[in-house]
Structure formats: C-alpha cells, structure tokens
Amino acid sequence: MKGWKTLAAVGVLGLALAGSDGKAQLLVWDVSGDNSPVELTADVLIDANLSLAPANNKLTRVGVIQNTGANSYNSRNWNITNTFDENDKYITFQLQPVSGFQMTLTSLQYAINGSNTGPGTGRWGYRVGSGPFTLQTPFNIPFTLGPTLATWDFPDFTTDQLVEFRFWAYGSTSINGGTSGVNGTVRIGNIAGNDLILNGSTEIIPEPSTAVLLVLGLLGAYQFSRRRFAQ
Numbered sequence: 001m002k003g004w005k006t007l008a009a010v011g012v013l014g015l016a017l018a019g020s021d022g023k024a025q026l027l028v029w030d031v032s033g034d035n036s037p038v039e040l041t042a043d044v045l046i047d048a049n050l051s052l053a054p055a056n057n058k059l060t061r062v063g064v065i066q067n068t069g070a071n072s073y074n075s076r077n078w079n080i081t082n083t084f085d086e087n088d089k090y091i092t093f094q095l096q097p098v099s100g101f102q103m104t105l106t107s108l109q110y111a112i113n114g115s116n117t118g119p120g121t122g123r124w125g126y127r128v129g130s131g132p133f134t135l136q137t138p139f140n141i142p143f144t145l146g147p148t149l150a151t152w153d154f155p156d157f158t159t160d161q162l163v164e165f166r167f168w169a170y171g172s173t174s175i176n177g178g179t180s181g182v183n184g185t186v187r188i189g190n191i192a193g194n195d196l197i198l199n200g201s202t203e204i205i206p207e208p209s210t211a212v213l214l215v216l217g218l219l220g221a222y223q224f225s226r227r228r229f230a231q
C-alpha cells in the first residue's frame, strides 16, 4: 500500500505543477475609441509568452468600415443578408505562443452592441492554423446602451499553433427588429473597463525526455517502496 501512496503523492504533485489556471487571461482589450484602423492592445494585457509579431494581438477590420464611436471599436458596412459568409465582413485578431511554449484557451468574454439598424445577429469563431472554424451559436446583438460582458465558453484546447478569432455581425433583421442597413453599426466596447477578454494560459511545452524521466522516477519510487514493504 505504501508504494501506491508514494505514487499517488508524486502524481498529485505532478498534476499541481502541470495544472493551468483557467481564469488567467491571455489577451485583454479596453478599447480606446480613437478610431484608428487597427485597435492595438493598449492599456491591456498580453500574456508574456505570446509572440509580438506585428500581425498578432490586435483587432483588425476585414470588409467592414471604421465608424466614429466613443469608447468602442465601432464598424459599419456589415453583411446585411441572412447568408453567413466566414470570409467577408468581420473583425479578426490572432495570437501565437513564442517558440517553446504552448497555450491553453478556455473562453472569450465580450461586450458587443450596436445601433438600431445594425444587423441583429452576431457570432464568434476561431481556427487553429489553417483548419476549419469552430463557430459559436449565433446570438442576438443588443442595442448600444447597457451591455455587460457576455461569455463564449468553448471547449478548452491547447496548441502551439497560430489561432485566429473572428467576429461576424450579419442578418437582414436589425438590432431593433426592423431592416438592417449598411450604415448600421456594431461595436466592441462602450462599457467601462475591459471590453474583450480571451481567457487561458501559456506554459512551456513539456519535453519528451522530461516525461520519460518522470515515469522512470515513478517506477523507481514504486519499486523502492515495495522492497521496503517486503522487508
């Protein structure tokens, strides 16, 4: 029995060392509303083990147009049809760990809202590398006033690859239940404090040799305990 207790103790210690805090944050935006074409992660957090390559860690528009809006990353010219198109009219950001590190992504929190004639349907998605998008179930975009952070709690995953997130607003029915227009706006932000939070953590990629050594060590401890027990 003692051997198994040793094994259990070492195992628990190993789990504690390898465990990641699901509440940690990888990227955080408190958008400024300065209406620059690209919203940098200013006044926000970038996990220390994420790559700072120029294309990473910033909100960028594709097919949609910057629109004036205080305290928000605001855009117009969204897809006002009911045909979802993942390759047009969206906001995107991407991230990747530095060499030797991996990241575990757990959930996305966001403040999305818009004007009366903005398209009323929104959804997020992400892809790893050039793989297919994992898509959020569409949600109804609320009017500008009074939003709080909503959460997309996707299944946790771990990767050392580039991950891209996109947000799409679309649909012929507008936020106020009427007809969407190309000048209708949908924004990230317009709340006090953080507007967009990607939760997760980074950790050193475990080396295979380390894992082998750990297993050998466990076997050694078990054999040692058995021998002592037998005596």
Ligand SMILES: [Ca+2]
Residues within 6 Å of the ligand: 105, 106, 107, 153, 154, 155, 156
């Ligand atoms: Ca999750």
Ligand SMILES: [Ca+2]
Residues within 6 Å of the ligand: 030, 031, 071, 189, 190, 191, 192, 193, 194, 195
């Ligand atoms: Ca804010």
